Amino acid sequence: MKRWGLLGVVLLLLNGCSHLKPSKVKPWERGTMAREDMALVSNPVQNGLDEHIYFSKEAASGGSGVGGGGCGCN
Amino acid sequence: MQLNRRLILAVGSLLATTSGVVQAADWAVDSSVLFYAEKDSQHQDRVSLAEPVLSITKNNAPDDYLNVTLVYDTLTGASPNGAYASSRTQTFTSPSGGSGYTVAPGYTPLDPSFKDSRTALSLSWMTPFSRESRYLAGLNFSSESDYTSLSGNYSFLNDFNNKQTTLTMGLAYSYDAINPHGGFQTPLSSISNNQSQSQAQPVTTTSASGNGAEGGGGTSFSLFDGKIKTTFDAILGVSHVLNRYTLLSFNYGISEVDGYQTDPYKIVPIYDAGGFPVDYVNEKRPGSRLKQTLKADIVTAIGKDSLHLSYRYFWDDWGIQANTYDIKYHLRLGESFYAEPHYRYSHQTEANFYVLGLSSAQAVPSYASSDLRLANMVTMTAGGMFGWKVSSDTTFTLNLEKMQQSGNSSPSSAVGDQRKHDMFPTVTATMVTLGVRTLF
Numbered sequence: 001m002k003r004w005g006l007l008g009v010v011l012l013l014l015n016g017c018s019h020l021k022p023s024k025v026k027p028w029e030r031g032t033m034a035r036e037d038m039a040l041v042s043n044p045v046q047n048g049l050d051e052h053i054y055f056s057k058e059a060a061s062g063g064s065g066v067g068g069g070g071c072g073c074n
Numbered sequence: 075m076q077l078n079r080r081l082i083l084a085v086g087s088l089l090a091t092t093s094g095v096v097q098a099a100d101w102a103v104d105s106s107v108l109f110y111a112e113k114d115s116q117h118q119d120r121v122s123l124a125e126p127v128l129s130i131t132k133n134n135a136p137d138d139y140l141n142v143t144l145v146y147d148t149l150t151g152a153s154p155n156g157a158y159a160s161s162r163t164q165t166f167t168s169p170s171g172g173s174g175y176t177v178a179p180g181y182t183p184l185d186p187s188f189k190d191s192r193t194a195l196s197l198s199w200m201t202p203f204s205r206e207s208r209y210l211a212g213l214n215f216s217s218e219s220d221y222t223s224l225s226g227n228y229s230f231l232n233d234f235n236n237k238q239t240t241l242t243m244g245l246a247y248s249y250d251a252i253n254p255h256g257g258f259q260t261p262l263s264s265i266s267n268n269q270s271q272s273q274a275q276p277v278t279t280t281s282a283s284g285n286g287a288e289g290g291g292g293t294s295f296s297l298f299d300g301k302i303k304t305t306f307d308a309i310l311g312v313s314h315v316l317n318r319y320t321l322l323s324f325n326y327g328i329s330e331v332d333g334y335q336t337d338p339y340k341i342v343p344i345y346d347a348g349g350f351p352v353d354y355v356n357e358k359r360p361g362s363r364l365k366q367t368l369k370a371d372i373v374t375a376i377g378k379d380s381l382h383l384s385y386r387y388f389w390d391d392w393g394i395q396a397n398t399y400d401i402k403y404h405l406r407l408g409e410s411f412y413a414e415p416h417y418r419y420s421h422q423t424e425a426n427f428y429v430l431g432l433s434s435a436q437a438v439p440s441y442a443s444s445d446l447r448l449a450n451m452v453t454m455t456a457g458g459m460f461g462w463k464v465s466s467d468t469t470f471t472l473n474l475e476k477m478q479q480s481g482n483s484s485p486s487s488a489v490g491d492q493r494k495h496d497m498f499p500t501v502t503a504t505m506v507t508l509g510v511r512t513l514f
Contacts, residue, residue, distance in 0.1 A: 010381075010383065010401075018317070019317070019319050019320050019374045019376075020316065020320065021316075021317060022316050022317060023316075023317040023318070024236070024238070025238055025315050025317060025318055027236075027237070029318050030315070030318070032318055032319055032375045033315060033318070033321065033375075035375070035380070037379075037380045037404040037406075037412070038321065038373055038375060038380055039373075040313075040321065040323055040371055040373060042382075042404065043459070043471070043509075044104070044129070045104045045106050045127050045129050045143075045509060046106065046459065046471070046473055046507060046509065048127070048143075048145075049106065049108045049125065049127065049507060050455075052125075053110065053477070053503075053505065054420070054453070057447060057453065057477075057479060057503075058396070058420060058422060058447060058451070058453055059392075059394045059396070059422050059425065059447055059448050060367075060386075060388035060394060060396030060398065060420070060422050061365070061388070062307075062327050062329060062365060062367040062386075062388065063325065063327060063367040063369035063386040063388070063398075070214070070216050070221070070223025070224075070225060070248055070250050071192065071194075071216065071218075071221070071223070072190075072192075072218050072220060072221025072223075072250075072252065073149075
């Protein structure tokens, strides 16, 4: 429950900052979105390494995957 | 899994496509090396790994590219064999084909002969169909001394709503062959009956269902000898540019795994009324598994920084459910440096055939595994990345993280001697990644 509470606080703060208000975005208004750090996966190689570790060490997987094909580690 | 990752990369490219602000470089080369080492709360060193990665991307346009990624990893060290700590000395023959080993009282048994290397090659490309649609395809191959995998994936992406919304539909299929050192052993039979490597018969290739005879096994003659595991993945995703600062993404994934899913190196203890192990049997897992995931991501800009939040719910028909939360903050430090603190929390419930051990008085069940990765468990990861943009086309990164896995050290099912020992030693892993990204 604590984790949900923390997430809720973060989302409320974002909402207060208008970050969760839908609006039309023209192509020329997407400069911020084009930043490298705004990608869903901003560092694919590091993400692949992390997901490979989680896949090897946990029963749950998927959603963001592992890089470089299959693995006999799990 | 590969499919899902490619999907996210594909959705991410939507932004650059529509911005018209950033012109992608022709070539991008990412090279990294990961160092990973584990230790448990009983001060036993476990697995260590070194994993170099080389990823080369040729960009023709933001949604028209080709990527080749090569991964090599080498693992050594000791891995839990499934047995638990006892007040008595425990002796094992190694199912991985090595010589036997002895474990002192009070320690969780680890098979010290764990050693393997893996080479993986991935090829993926994205090609536009029109201004609003494109496809992403990929081929992946990986090879270990006892495991080979070949997979392919295809996703179709279509933009709507003046390119503020993207719908993605994807499919993937993988064909894996397992050929363990020491051969396949009879599941749920005593390890004292296991054939040694020198006695093993040449392995027999089974059908894709993988549920043929479980005995035999041994020498590998080709990459796809052994028992087969197939995985069929499907995914449906939608991403939406909510406003100038925020991107949302929702994915549903379903995965059907059929064939050999038993870990050939794991055993299950048989214990007496006092909780002392009197024998060990080879584990056995079901031959099919249906996995599903729901995942939500939000990325939002906060000035020159950005916040990444992620939540994933996982469930399968083995009885496992997992909730995973991930938070990362990209903190820009001037023009040349950045820091990315990261925290991940994941809790999973145990598989319905997970057991600490089997009582010698009970009937042998259809399936049983004592692999702690199938137990009720919490994994926490904390750390972060530090980046240094040396020039407009070269960035160095250092990623430092600690991961801790903990479970129930004193389960209610423990009896007798089991209550005197830690049934789930906490494992702490240290991960260090050095990376460099170069644009040409």
